[in-house]
Amino acid sequence: MGQGSSKLHPDEIEELQAISSFTPAQIKTLYNRFKHVDKDNSGSLTVDEMTAIPELAMNPLCLRIVEVFDSDKRGEVNFKQFVSALSVFSKGARREQKLSFAFKVYDVNGDGVISSSDLFIVLKLMVGSNLDDTQVQALVDQTILEADTIDKDGAISFKEFKRALFGADLENILTIEI
Incomplete structure (x- = not known):
């Protein structure tokens, strides 16, 4: 193209x-x-x-x-x-598109759920050396406990992800000016 x-x-x-x-x-x-x-x-x-x-x-x-x-x-x-x-980052993008993109960033292995290992990898990237692995894992465990509210399978589904981010201002957070 x-x-x-x-x-x-x-x-x-x-x-x-x-x-x-x-x-x-x-x-x-x-x-x-x-x-x-x-x-x-x-x-x-x-x-x-x-x-x-x-x-x-x-x-x-x-x-x-x-x-x-x-x-x-x-x-x-x-x-x-x-x-x-x-x-996805345009003003015209729907909230669902922004959520889907964010979910894919966290679903490192692409299996359709955010597992403990997926979340650990992403959080480790975000915090760098500011937290040790034990502290990061504690954050992972707490996040999954709070977000895994529908099926309680130890992972975060897209539906649970959407629910957890219900009040987040994605329209501003995930929008760039072109």
């Missing part, structure tokens, strides 16, 4: 509008930013190129976010994947 080209074609913009909540002008802006980040001009962003984006690099969950962007697990993100994933 737009590979090797300095401009997107109108039909490409139309296709990207259909899978996102971006305007044509926003898609063009994203394309220019994508091309700037694509240092090797391959038409895809590698993990290294993605993690070099300053706004993403400062997030302790940077690598997890990149893994979620890489929907086909090929180790790179093409422009269509880039737009689709970033659409």
Whole structure:
């Protein structure tokens, strides 16, 4: 999509509008930013190129976010994947889309639930060396105890995740300006 080209074609913009909540002008802006980040001009962003984006690099969950962007697990993100994933962070994205993206960040092994090991990995990324493993595990255990309210299976399902984040202001927390 737009590979090797300095401009997107109108039909490409139309296709990207259909899978996102971006305007044509926003898609063009994203394309220019994508091309700037694509240092090797391959038409895809590698993990290294993605993690070099300053706004993403400062997030302790940077690598997890990149893994979620890489929907086909090929180790790179093409422009269509880039737009689709970033659409979750637009003002026009529905709350359910934002919740789904956040859930995928926490569901490290992709099995459809946030297990103790999933949550440990994500929390460890977030706290770094500020807490030792025992303290992180205590946070994990408490979080699962509080969130695992429906089926009490020792893991957090998407339904339980939504319930736990009921009052969270995701519309502002997970929104970026394009």
